[in-house]
Amino acid sequence: MTRTLLIVSGGAAAAVAAARARDLGHTVVVSDSDPQAPAFAFADSCLIADAHGAVETAAAAERYSRKIRKIDGVLCLADYALAAATVTDRLRLPGLPLHVAELASDRLAIRRCFQSAGIPAPWHAEISTPQELQRVIIARGKAVAIMPVENLGSHGRQLMTDAEDPAAAFQVTREASPSQRVMVEQVPEGTPVMLDCWMQNGACQIAGNADTRDIAGRAVSALGISDGPAVCEIVMQPGSPQVTAIAARLGSEAFLDRAIAAALGSP
The missing domain is CATH 3.30.470.20 (ATP-grasp fold, B domain)
Structure with a gap:
């Protein structure tokens, strides 16, 4: 039976998943803020929505499901677990509980x-100023990394061994954080x-x-x-x-078929 799968974010991994879902006979909807997202080439329908904005993605999915075609499941292959969970929570679909995604x-x-x-796990701390970062480097050496508090994968993550100006690096990472929060972590x-x-x-x-x-x-x-x-x-x-x-997402293709089936409510 043909079912409709929403894939949140449209990167290269999502393109592979979209192609596979279509091979399995499903209708594929992809959401991404980039009109040139690779996965759009394999989608039956495209939603322009920023995956960093969970509410925006959920609203777009809800409109599509109500007005165009009922969405039966949601899959996420990038670091947007909260967006995917917000959609499944709003549409009452199988998926990660919202509090776990948060x-x-x-x-x-x-x-x-x-x-x-x-x-x-490695030593870590939240830091609020470039001066705090400098004190960490003095105490622990340059084998540390700074990153947004939000779990955004490699986005905004910087190794201090590669940074010529730690203060400038701090500002870049803070700008990459939706909440302007930065943490530092020892690199083991x-x-x-x-x-x-x-x-x-x-x-x-x-x-x-x-x-x-x-x-x-x-x-x-x-x-x-x-x-x-x-x-x-x-x-x-x-x-x-x-x-x-x-x-909290799918990685490689190792469990792709299983993830598609689970998202669509199959055992």
């Missing part, structure tokens, strides 16, 4: 969850490993190194995600790996 969209809240659950030594995770009834499956399944599953569970996709970055260190990043 948590997963805030790096400081994520770190507090990790601390409560005993999950190893070691090789980062990106893991695609799939949670089902609280059990974690991963595409990648099976040795990291336990810590990845604990990290995803700490955010309250019991079902659906997540992406977890782990830095392998002697003795204890550290979870350096996590996102």
Whole structure:
């Protein structure tokens, strides 16, 4: 049976998902603020909406679902979990609970969850001025990164080892944050490993190194995600790996068919 899938954001990964969903016989709607978004080429319908604005995306989806074609499911392949969850909440569709998406969209809240659950993660702090950043660099060296408090992936993230002017870098990162909030984090030594995770009834499956399944599953569970996709970055260190990043979204194509089915309400 043909169903209608909304994909929030229209980047390269979304283009792959849109093409696959159409191959499976579904109608595909893609929302993005960029009229030239790659996934629009594979969409049956396009919505111009900024995924950074969860309410804007939800309003556009609601209008489409009410006036043009009923949306049956929502999929997100970029760091816009809150926008996707706002849509599913408003349209009463399967998806991440809104309060979990809000948590997963805030790096400081994520770190507090990790601390409560005993999950190893790098040292971090919120900073409000370039002077605070300079004091951190003096105390901890330049092996630190600054980033928006919002969990926006690599957007606005800067390594201080690459920054000629930390004060200018701070201003750039603050401008990249919708709330003008900045945090600094130690960059641990070691090789980062990106893991695609799939949670089902609280059990974690991963595409990648099976040795990291336990810590990845604990990290995803700490955010309250019991079902659906997540992406977890782990830095392998002697003795204890550290979870350096996590996102409540689909990563590679490893679990794509499963994610499409789950979004549309199939087991």
